[in-house]
Amino acid sequence: MLTIYGIKNCDTVKKSLKWLDKHSVDYQFIDVREQPLEKETVLDWLNELPAEQLINKRSTSWRNLSDDQKALTDNNQLAELVAEQPTLFKRPLVKDSDGIHCGFKDAQWSKRYL
Template sequence: MLRVYGIKNCDTVKKSLKWLDKNEVAYEFIDVRQQPLQKETVSGWLQKLPAESLLNKRSTSWRNLSDEQKSVVDANAIAELVAEQPTLFKRPLVESGQAVHCGFNEKLWSERYL
C-alpha cells in the first residue's frame, strides 16, 4: 500500500488522490498539518532522494525563509527544517516500498503504481 504525504487543501494532492481513487490504488493519506512530520521521517526520505528533489523552492514557504536557512545543505538541518515547516516539501510525497517520489505525474504514476 502506498503512503501519500501532503496537505488536504493542496490542488496537486487533491488531483493525485482523485487519480488513485479512480484507478483503485490502495493508499494511506497522511495530512502533515494534522499529523506533524518527524525529523526521522524526513531524514529517511533524504536517504532515498536528493534534497533538490524534496524541497519545493517555488513555494511561498521557501521564499519566506531567511537566506541562511535557504543555504543549508546538511541533510540533518534540512530534515529539521522540513519537519518544522512541512509545506517546504514537494507534494504529494509517496512512499512505495523502499522508494520515495515527489509530485504528481499521471504517466509516471501509471507506470509505477498500476
Template sequence: MLRVYGIKNCDTVKKSLKWLDNNGLSYEFIDVRQQPLQKETVTGWLKQLPAESLLNKRSTSWRNLSDEQKSVDNRDAIAALIAEQPTLFKRPLVETGQNIYCGFNEKLWSERYL
C-alpha cells in the same frame, strides 16, 4: 499499500488522491498539517532523494525563509527545516515501501503504480 504525504487542500494532492481512487489503488493519506512530520521521517526521505528533489523552492514557504535557512546544506539541518515547515517539500510525496517519489505526473504514476 502506498503512503501519501501532503496537505489536503493542496490542488496537486487533491488531483493525485482522485487519480489513486479512480484507479482503485489503496493508500494511506497523511495530512502533514494534522500529523506533524518527525525529523527522522524526513531524514529517511533524504537518504533516498536528494534535497533538490525534495525541497519545493517555488513555494511561498521557501521564499519566506531567511537566507541563512535557505543555505543549509546538510541532511540533518534540511530534515529539521522540513519537519518544522512541512509545506517545504514537494507534494505529494509517495512511499511505496521500497521507493519514494515526489510530485504528481499522471503518465509516470501509471507506469509506477498500475
C-alpha cells in the same frame, strides 16, 4: 500499499488522491498539518532523495526563509526545517515499495501503479 504525504487542501495532492481512487489503488494519506512530521521521517527521505528533489523551491514557504536557511546543506538541519515547515517539501510525497517519489504526473503514475 502506498503512503501519501501531503496537505489535503493542496491542488496537486487532491488530483493525486482522486487519481488513486479512480484507479482503485490502495493508499494511506497522511496530512502533515494534522499529523506533524518527525525529523527522523524527513531524514529518511533525505537519505533517499537529494534535497533538490525533495524541497519545493517555488513555494511561498521557501521564499519566506532566511538566506541562511536557504543555504543549509546538512541533512539533519534540513530535516528539522522541513519537519517544522512541512509546506517546504514537494507534494505529494509517495512512499512505495520502490522508495520515495515526489509530485504527480498521470503518465508516470500509470506506469508505476497500474
